[in-house]
Amino acid sequence: SSSRTYFIGGNWKCNLNRKEVIDLCKGLASTDTSKVEVLVAPVALHLALASELLSKTKIHVSSQNVSATQKGAYTGEIAPDQLVDYDIKWSIIGHSERRSIYHETDAVVQAKVKNALKHGLSVKFFIFIIVCLGETKAERDAKKVQEVCLGQLKAIVGGIEKNQWDQVVIAYEPVWAIGTGDVCGAKEAQEVCQLLRFAKILYYVCSNINFLKDNVSGPVANATRILYGGSVKADNALELIQQPDIDGFLVGGASLKVDSFGGIIKACQ
Numbered sequence: 001s002s003s004r005t006y007f008i009g010g011n012w013k014c015n016l017n018r019k020e021v022i023d024l025c026k027g028l029a030s031t032d033t034s035k036v037e038v039l040v041a042p043v044a045l046h047l048a049l050a051s052e053l054l055s056k057t058k059i060h061v062s063s064q065n066v067s068a069t070q071k072g073a074y075t076g077e078i079a080p081d082q083l084v085d086y087d088i089k090w091s092i093i094g095h096s097e098r099r100s101i102y103h104e105t106d107a108v109v110q111a112k113v114k115n116a117l118k119h120g121l122s123v124k125f126f127i128f129i130i131v132c133l134g135e136t137k138a139e140r141d142a143k144k145v146q147e148v149c150l151g152q153l154k155a156i157v158g159g160i161e162k163n164q165w166d167q168v169v170i171a172y173e174p175v176w177a178i179g180t181g182d183v184c185g186a187k188e189a190q191e192v193c194q195l196l197r198f199a200k201i202l203y204y205v206c207s208n209i210n211f212l213k214d215n216v217s218g219p220v221a222n223a224t225r226i227l228y229g230g231s232v233k234a235d236n237a238l239e240l241i242q243q244p245d246i247d248g249f250l251v252g253g254a255s256l257k258v259d260s261f262g263g264i265i266k267a268c269q
């Protein structure tokens, strides 16, 4: 993973009020992020505020969700070009809470990925995405980790054109490790992240008969950042980041405080 810049995302979920956002952003603005790429994802209401507070830093501000549609009669949704219009260039897509609580299927996740990456004729910009996938405890116990993760990956890959991969970060987040304090072992997390990287090549091999003539998949798979997410803390980050196919983290709980998020960033610097 030495050729890939480490990436640390903080998913604030439906947390923090205005004052807490201000305090956290001020703390992050004075945190050393020089050697890594850092992103925070506040609730939609706080996007502009966080963006303003972090404007002098290189920390990205991301939405936690994006619409599968463009602008129009879709109550409660935010379209990609509305994010870009506010200079929000990132979105998380397919988080397990969106999948389980709000019933987002693989098809919905794929539609959102496609919509976010779409280059309209008049659109000069695009957004970057962190796409999440991962198995539940029951699926892991049933030894279905590969089957489930590859199925979710296949849906995601189906929404991405080959030339759009530099806009994509993948996050492997086993559902049983999210918010539980039950972190995935470094070896097990590495195993899935490695599988995802090579599977990405395989899907292109299978879906593109001109693959041998047009062999861009290997380098692209190598360049794509694959994150681990699920109960990452400052004290377990180091062992995980040392794994060759883990290129950073998506962090929930520990991203809400400067000390703990800063500790994770430091472990990756």
Ligand code: PEP
Pocket (backbone or CB within 6 Å): 011, 173, 177, 178, 179, 180, 181, 229, 230, 231, 232, 250, 251, 252, 253, 254
């Ligand atoms: C997440 O929600 O993406 C996450 C990884 O949460 P936590 O770090 O709290 O487990």
